[in-house]
Amino acid sequence: MKDSMLENLLKTIADITGETDGAFNLRKDGVGVIRHSTENIEIKSKEDKPGIDIIVKPHTKGEKVHIPVVITETGVNDLVYNDFFIGEGAEVDIVAGCGIHNCGSSASEHDGIHTFYISKGAKVTYVEKHYGEGEGTGDRILNPTTIVHMEEGSYCEMEMTQIEGVTSTVRETEANLGKDAKLVVTEKLMTHDKQHATSNITANLNGKNSILQIVSRSVAKNDSTQSFHPIAVGNEKCRAHIQCDSIIMDNAKVASIPEIQANHTDAAIIHEAAIGRINNEQLLKLETFGLDEEQAEAVIVEAFLS
């Protein structure tokens, strides 16, 4: 494998060149290859199964964790369990992401099971990018599972993006919100060719005054298919807002099946979903600026997903 390929994958999925400051763990083709902890953030291998524990000390402030995964070989099937223990009052940015370069004919797959234990008053931002490339015919498969347990007054912001090149993905996300906890999920997804993407998100608002916000934006091109199933369950006084917008192009198919359940009188839950083609007026406007249709579409899609 060429260094430039690794560099490109890391730049794309984790926005880093080489190693970084802060806690860092690089997993390549199913094996941890580089790791360093910091004074406040310890990364250690699990003893009972593949994966790592990321332990953030209480009241840690302003630190970053990068845990990129790259698959550069064909026929790899990598399953990993990463647990994040965020101490009370800590504030931390976590950048995950997986890039697959499959130049062969066998499928390469990475399934990351991420579990977050966010203590009282802690604040987490989590960015996850998924990306596939390679001239091979082998499938590039990413099936992430994300589980988030949020204690009283904690805050979590998750940005989950699938840029391109992922043949098949089934995303499973589950969140359990305690009292005064707030979760903000932003999902951006693009599929093309014959790709398929499924995203299931279940958020249980169990704590009084918990708040959920989900914004999902997707673009389906060519013959690709997408299915979204976000579920917000209000079991206490809470507020939830789910918004799913999809742009459909060519012969693509998109299904959106949101579910809102209010099990408490003071649960206020709102859902909005829209599926449609690219706005014609926007297209025309860009075309009057000299762009051809394809270029104009690309600009609109990029703006929609950014």
Next chain:
Amino acid sequence: MKDSMLENLLKTIADITGETDGAFNLRKDGVGVIRHSTENIEIKSKEDKPGIDIIVKPHTKGEKVHIPVVITETGVNDLVYNDFFIGEGAEVDIVAGCGIHNCGSSASEHDGIHTFYISKGAKVTYVEKHYGEGEGTGDRILNPTTIVHMEEGSYCEMEMTQIEGVTSTVRETEANLGKDAKLVVTEKLMTHDKQHATSNITANLNGKNSILQIVSRSVAKNDSTQSFHPIAVGNEKCRAHIQCDSIIMDNAKVASIPEIQANHTDAAIIHEAAIGRINNEQLLKLETFGLDEEQAEAVIVEAFLS
């Protein structure tokens, strides 16, 4: 059975006193008791199963059909198949509805399977009210199934209301829209005590330029539960808009699971859903006018469902 009880049921579900002009069929406790056809609208019994065929001649204009059903005895289990054949270019108003007065301890149930064949360019308005009463402890159960086949350029407006007193209901509605067909569904539902209501609506937009609009409004009081599952499937160039709003009170539970599927680039489908408690500002305003909390709530609920 007292005449006044029958009169009250008929007034409530079909807004009629005694017989009416136009085609009419009254079904009482599982038996057709009064019927008359008109020159343009024929009502006749089915020969193979319980129920009637309602045949509207092509180009009939401005006529009405009333087909109320009343159940006044305890322990009745009534299943009926009503088919509506609406001729080309006809314009007709159909008023259905079912009232149950159950003064006994056994369940009384009415399951109406209504199938509409709406020919090219025909225009139908269909109003269906469901209502239960009676001091008995027996359940009042209404499980309506409505199937609508819409030919090119036809229009159908359905208003389906469950006023109160229905212990359990499972509504199944299916619509298949041809080219240029337009379907407007308005659903209003109120549950109280330990009642449960489920409403499943599937609309297949198969024809080019077909249009669907669903507005569902519900109020869930006491320990009642509700579940909504509207599905809009866009298989051609089409527009669909689904809006579900629910007010939740006391210990009630409401789930809303809309599904939008776009299988065509030119399918534009939008869904909005909201579940929440009564607007506090509206309550306060009405209370400053001298209403107590209960009266103010009643006013808001009535306005919301009207």
